Amino acid sequence: MIRQRKQRAAIRVPGKSPSVEKDARTWAKPGDPSMKISVVTDSASNLPRDLAEQSGITLVPMILKFGARALLDGEDMPPGEFYKALVEEKVAVSTSGPSAGDFKAAFERALADADGVVCVNVASFVSATYSTAVSAAKDFDGRVRVVDSRSASLGEGFVALEAARAGASGADLDTVVARAEAVRDQMCFAATINTFEFLRRSGRVNALLAYAGTALNIKPVFAFRGGKIEQLGRPRTRARAIDRLVEEVRDASARGPLHLGVAHADCEEEAEQMLARLKAEIPNVETLISPFTPLMGAHTGPGVLGVAFFS
Structure with missing residues (x-):
């Protein structure tokens, strides 16, 4: 029996404890306190x-279909256990x-x-x-x-x-x-993947392109922004891919302090390191770190690292 483990996050507001807290600013207009x-x-x-x-x-x-099993995303299998099974079992995976x-x-x-x-x-x-x-x-x-x-x-x-x-x-x-x-309308979510193997397995890229990307050690960087997916670069090392993510966030910080959220697929140490770097270099309102649920990593595999930000 798989035991469910809760995902935990830390939102940090400067000058306050690292526990989950509300944003220091009030965004909504004053309203009827009885309204919910x-x-x-x-x-x-x-x-x-x-x-x-x-x-x-x-x-x-x-819904995540993993081999013969149909799983409720984020409930039926903890992310760490899922990524281990994804690498070892090599079964068909689909989502809905x-x-x-x-x-x-x-x-x-x-x-x-x-x-x-x-x-x-x-x-x-x-x-x-x-x-x-x-x-x-x-x-x-x-x-x-x-x-x-x-x-x-x-x-x-x-x-x-x-x-x-x-x-x-x-x-x-x-x-x-x-x-x-x-x-x-302000949001950007930028990310990099670590391998083409799982995109190949899922049919999201063909075998030839996956082979070429792997052979060249390409670590594509992309972003969800403005209602479309943008390609931000095709660096050939993980370090350069992370640098490109940080550069994108730094450029956005010119508009003011940012809300920052780092998400990762079974690469928590890298996520913590990137978040520490962002906090040191970029003014922020709050920070959040969270693992990808299995559904989000099903087609990309472990090693996805991303950052969401807005001002």
Whole structure:
């Protein structure tokens, strides 16, 4: 029997303890303190369960098919155990989003003690999850609004987190949606992968391209930004790939202190080192570190390292 282990995150605000804390700034407009808007998001957001629970966010698990097993993402297999099995077992892996029924059930639970719900989903250009949530929301007479994060991992997670913060301040449904969309429009999630092997296995790249990338030791760097995926570089060492990620964050910091979130697929030490470097070099409002759930790493394998940021 696999025992479930909770993912844990640390959000750090300068001058405060490293435990999970709210952002020091208030983003939402003053509202009716009796108003309650809840937030729902899918597990591709990579928000650790303890942070989601503390923020009042409902996580709807996506589905990971691992060989003959169908697993609820983030619930049925801890990330570390999954990546070990992914390397050793070499079985077919596929993913799918929650059903409309899954979203309806989550919306009903959230509305049991809320006036409205904002649902934040993984980018619509990489998954049908957003359209499924939109379909499910039609049954709730406008009390459920769905936001396309146009991102993934902590890029999506920060959009949900900021929506929850706005809702907690008493903001109404329109204001919470507006805050989520404002964060989405500023968001960048940049990442690098360590190997083409798992993309080849999943059919995301053909064998020839995977072989060429591996032979040349290419470590591609890409970003979810502005509703599309951008290629940021094709360095040939891991160190240069990480440098490129830091450079991207540094450029964005010219606009002011950043919210920073580092996500990783079974490379926690590198993630901690990169976060320490970012904190030392770049003014920040808060920092967050979280493992990729199995679903997010299923097609890329271990070694993915990414950073989400917005001002």
